Structures are given as structure tokens and as C-alpha cells.
Amino acid sequence: MVATARDASTLADLAAEYPDTALALSLDVTDAGHIQAAVERGTGRFGAIDVLVNNAGYGYRAAVEEGDDTDVRTLFDTHFFGTVDLIKAVLPQMRARRTGTIVNLSSIGARITPAGSGYYAAAKAAVEGLTGSLRKELEPLGITAMVVEPGGFRTDFSGRSLQQSAEPIHDYADTAGKRRKENDTSHGTQPGDPAKAAAAIITAVSSAEAPEVLVLGADATTAHVGVLQAQLASLEAWRHVSESTAVAE
Template identity: 35%
Template sequence: MTDQTASVWLVTGCSSGLGLALATKLARETGHRAVITGLKAAEVEHIAQVAPDRIKATELDITDRNSVAAVIEFTVKAFGRLDVLVNNAGVGQIGAIEELDDGEIARVMNVNLFGTLNMLRAAVPQMRQQRSGRILTLTSMGGFRGRPGVGIYNASKFALEGVHEALAGEVGPLGIDVTMVEPGLFKSSFRGGGMHIAKTIIEDYAGTAGKVRASVAEDYPASAADPTQIAAAILAVGEMAGKPPLRLQLGTDAVAATREKLESMTREVAKWEAVANLASEGGEGSLDTYRSAIAAVTG
């Protein structure tokens, strides 16, 4: 890899899990230049020492806009540009919607949604000035499919999917690509410090959120992907020539879950299409008309 083909990367959340795997691959298996980040620089400095001329370690709190601005400035000052941003930093939360308090909900939203928005709003101006760049954000399958017990995590990731779908349309004409990375289950630090459990437990949710809560204490199943696989895929998409996908599912479980949801939605749209189309008819809506249409669907 030459200076002409090497690009400048900025990766968030590199102290463990997928971020650690990605930072390690950047240092050991590519010629790219990169800024790798953790809440404390010391958490990622050992990776930078593998290739200190190409890899720089620094601290970053994505919920702090001053910290975010500083890391963008650091990247551009170190390498002159920013080609690829990987939004990997995030937190998890287990608990039924009713079980979670305001603080638990705010924590997830502040990191996953608002923290990622901080990164986007700080990085896009640099990429826009360059008229080039690539953004890869980990929205996970949790951003496409909601499941009992992780509803607030889903909410933060669903919001990111909406943001990135719109962003792709806004910045695409300016030479900036956007990809939402949607891995299935893979071995990560989320079953350690990254996943928080609701302080309040309501027994009525034992069969739904409670099952998810219990699963966190178990080992990952054999089918769970290794984070190095996810990291390799992200690297390959980040450096590929041509237009990358808007969404990229990673893992057979992610592909199966996506197809299952799309097929379910297609069936439901078809079933209720006659009721839905009534809203486009002129005149004042008739309750009896809707009642009749619903009765025709439900039998």
C-alpha cells in the first residue's frame, strides 16, 4: 500500500471488543494511517506502538462536543485529512421499557444517538471540504429489528438508522459515502462493562426481558461471530473502490433476521393494503367504511 492508496481513518471505541480488533488490524494488516480512540489514551496506546508512524492514540468522549472537536482537529493536524470515520463506540442496556428509569434511558441515548451525532456533525464538514469521505456506523441488527428486553437500545439504534438514511442522501452528492453496519451476534465486551442491566426488575417480564437478562450471564453461543471477522469486513468496505452498500448485514443470523422482517412486513402491507388505501380517498373519513374494511381483512 502506497501513500496514494493509504487513507486516514478515525475509529471510536477502540479499548475493547470490535474497536480493539479493528484498531489492531489497522495497525498490523494495513498501511492506512489512523487515529484510534478510547475514553483514556492509555487504553489504546499499546496498539499505536505497533506502528507509531501511522497510528496515533488519543482520548475521546463522544458525549463531549469539545472532546469530539479536539479529536477531529488532532486527526487533520496529524495526517492532513480524514477519509474514513468508523462510529463504533456505544453502550448496551437490558430491561423492559417499564423497568428502565430516566437516567438509564438518557445514558443510552446520550452515547449511542447524541454521541454519534456529535461525531457526524464534527466530521462531515472536513469531508465536505475535501469532497470525499466514508462514514461507517455500527447500528447493529438492533437498529433494524426490535426485540423484548432491549427496547431502549433498539430506540437509539433505530434513530441512528433514520439519521444515516437521511444523511446518505444529503452528503452523497458531495462525494461522501454512508454505510450502516448491522452485525448479528458476535463476541464483544457488551456482556462485560458495555451492557447495563436495569436496576428495577418486574416479575411480569420474566418471560421476555428476563430471558435476555439471564442470557447475558451465559457464554456466547458457538454461532456468535468473532470480532475479527466483523473488523475485517469493515476494513474491506472502508477501503473498497466504488459505491459501498447503505446497509451491510454481517453474519448468517443477521441476514436471516433481515429477510424474516422484510418478508413479514411485506405480508402485513399486502394484508392491510385495502384499509391503508382508504386514507387517500377524497372527502370526510367514514368510521363505518373503516370498520367494514377491517372486518373484511380479519373475517
């Protein structure tokens, strides 16, 4: 197993506990050189990369109007383009062996699009769209691609790693403003256990046919179903308008 972080020293305990099977490496997914070096070292140590899990990321909260251009581009560089670059780095060897699994971490936020999380939801929605097409391209080659959509888990997502716009706009106080760090009390109270999430992902990867989307957490499942039901209801309500656009014969 190759475990990566921007600071590999944070993984020292893991590498020490499993010296024969774990390799801890520094990796900045926004740096092409880092990506290539990590893939080469991992392949050199273990012979091949069988499963790629794209989990690098962090939260970013801002009303759409508040979002800083540099912050937003860095967000997409990390969540979307970093994922793309890692996929491209491992696919040649997976194609050569006609086997492999790519797991891309998304979020239930891509479905429920909360106020204040527009940019984060957009980045994750981009990952989901990419993965859907990737799965169809890779299936004939014996390779699987899947999305994981977690709900709330007790990680640092809503704590240390959460970023937000520097200058809030008062008009959004009752929408995006409610989810700013100073107003959000969810950190440490999320219902999900990260260890159980990891076990669920392993179960899916090890199955005969991994799901296209693996939703994690009862909160995420309930929210996902609610979004689908609302979308179907809206589709049916507007079906007559949608179907009125055909060329008249």
C-alpha cells in the same frame, strides 16, 4: 489511523506497534470538548480525516417500563447524539475536499427489536434513520454514509459492557427478564469473529460504492430477511385498509 477510547491507555499496544500510522486518543463521545480536540489532533497528525467510524456504545437491557430515565438519556447521548456530534465535527473538512466516508455502527437489534432491548433498539434505529437521510444529502458532494448491522460477535457487548435496569418487574420475567445478564448465557458463544467484521467493513469502505446497510453475520442476515418477509406479508394483508384512506373523488 486515529484510534479512540475513553481510556487511551487501553490502546497503548496498538499505538506502540504502529507508531507511524496509529494515534491513540482519549475520547468521550458525550463531551463536545473531547470530540473537537480529538478531531483537531487527528487532523493535525494525518492532515485529514478520510473515514469516520462511529462505534462507541454499549448494551442496555430493560423492559420499557423498567428503564431508568437517566440511564436511557445517557444511552442516547452515547449512541445517537455522540454519533451526530462526531459527524458534524468531521463533515466540514470532508465537504471541503468533496470526499470521505462515514460508517455508523447499528445492530440487528434495530430490526428484530427483542423484548428487553427496546431502548437500545430505539437508539440504533435512530442512527439508521439519520444515516439514511445523511447518505442522500452527502452523495452529491462525493461523500458516502453507511450503516453496519452486526449480529452476535465475540466482544464484551454481552459481558463487561452490558448494562441493565436496576429493578426488574416480575411481570416481565418471561419476556425482557430472560435477556437479563443473570439469565443470558450468550457471552463468549456468539458466532461472529470481530476481526472478520472489521475486514468486512474495510472491504465495503474500499469498494466503488459502499452499501447503504452492511449486515454482518449469518445470524443477522437470516434475521434481517425474516423481518423483511414478515413486514411485507403484514403490508399485503392490510393493504386494503391502507389504501382505503384516499380522499373520495
